Amino acid sequence: MRAMPTDRTPPHGTPAHGRPADAAAAHGTSSDGARSDGTPAHGPGTPADATPAEGVPGGGAGARRRGRPRKDEPALTERVVLDAGVRLMVRDGLDAVTMRGLAAELGVRAASLYRYVRNKDELLDALADELFAGIDLTRYAQDDWRAALTAMAAALRRHLLARRDSARLIAGRFTTGPNALRNIEALLAVLRGAGLSDHDAAFATYTYVTWLFGFVAAEQNRLSAEVAAGMAPREYLDRLAGRLRAMPPDRYPHVVALAGELTAPDLAARFDFALARLLAGIDVLRTTADPR
Numbered sequence: 001m002r003a004m005p006t007d008r009t010p011p012h013g014t015p016a017h018g019r020p021a022d023a024a025a026a027h028g029t030s031s032d033g034a035r036s037d038g039t040p041a042h043g044p045g046t047p048a049d050a051t052p053a054e055g056v057p058g059g060g061a062g063a064r065r066r067g068r069p070r071k072d073e074p075a076l077t078e079r080v081v082l083d084a085g086v087r088l089m090v091r092d093g094l095d096a097v098t099m100r101g102l103a104a105e106l107g108v109r110a111a112s113l114y115r116y117v118r119n120k121d122e123l124l125d126a127l128a129d130e131l132f133a134g135i136d137l138t139r140y141a142q143d144d145w146r147a148a149l150t151a152m153a154a155a156l157r158r159h160l161l162a163r164r165d166s167a168r169l170i171a172g173r174f175t176t177g178p179n180a181l182r183n184i185e186a187l188l189a190v191l192r193g194a195g196l197s198d199h200d201a202a203f204a205t206y207t208y209v210t211w212l213f214g215f216v217a218a219e220q221n222r223l224s225a226e227v228a229a230g231m232a233p234r235e236y237l238d239r240l241a242g243r244l245r246a247m248p249p250d251r252y253p254h255v256v257a258l259a260g261e262l263t264a265p266d267l268a269a270r271f272d273f274a275l276a277r278l279l280a281g282i283d284v285l286r287t288t289a290d291p292r
Helices: 078-092 099-106 110-115 120-131 145-161 166-170 178-193 198-220 233-245 253-257 267-287
Strands: none
Touching: 078 099, 078 120, 099 110, 099 120, 120 166, 120 178, 145 166, 145 178, 145 198, 145 267, 166 198, 178 198, 198 267, 233 253
């Protein structure tokens, strides 16, 4: 996977990105945390005969740069483009992050962005890595593997909840930018240090991050059409509990009996419950690991 090229020359094979500050926010009931709602080199919006730009994967040192800004356009840098992309997503949602949408945010032509990314997918890869720039899981490393994974999960959840649609952007996207790799390295180090085999450490890392991103994506999602139209989530859940209790008990005995638990508001308790079950499963892998 490609991350955004840069005019600053990083170590070979490692793109460079900046680091916004890490904002910690608890999940609430406001719409700020709600969700809205791979192409080849010649991706959407890129002419099929385009010459790869210098600094863009596939371009050589002598390749001409495409999309030079006009004199009447604001000057762009990688930092300006990344900051605008994150700002656009947090304010308007992930669906608003398109090449045209980002160009409008920056006050430039969409063609000017091709100096930095070839298409929307490369832009999203770069933004996914940028979202990891503000969090460093190595800070939570410690000898107690359970405590380390618990602290990492809490920090990741806070970080993602503070940024609209961030979990939806990251889920299923494996970028090789330095920020994402730094955090994956931290998780692997904890799991291998806990005694897991290489296979189990890799698979446990995948399970851990896909569960966490999926959980946060569900938290950031609007619960229903009523909530999307402005109803407070707690009011919706209270009404939903009443509707579930009123269901025919002969057809839905368990739904009726557990209506209150199904609509309980404490997402933090649900998160802790799932994390505890995940850690218990990892502990089983530790005790059954092949000592070789």
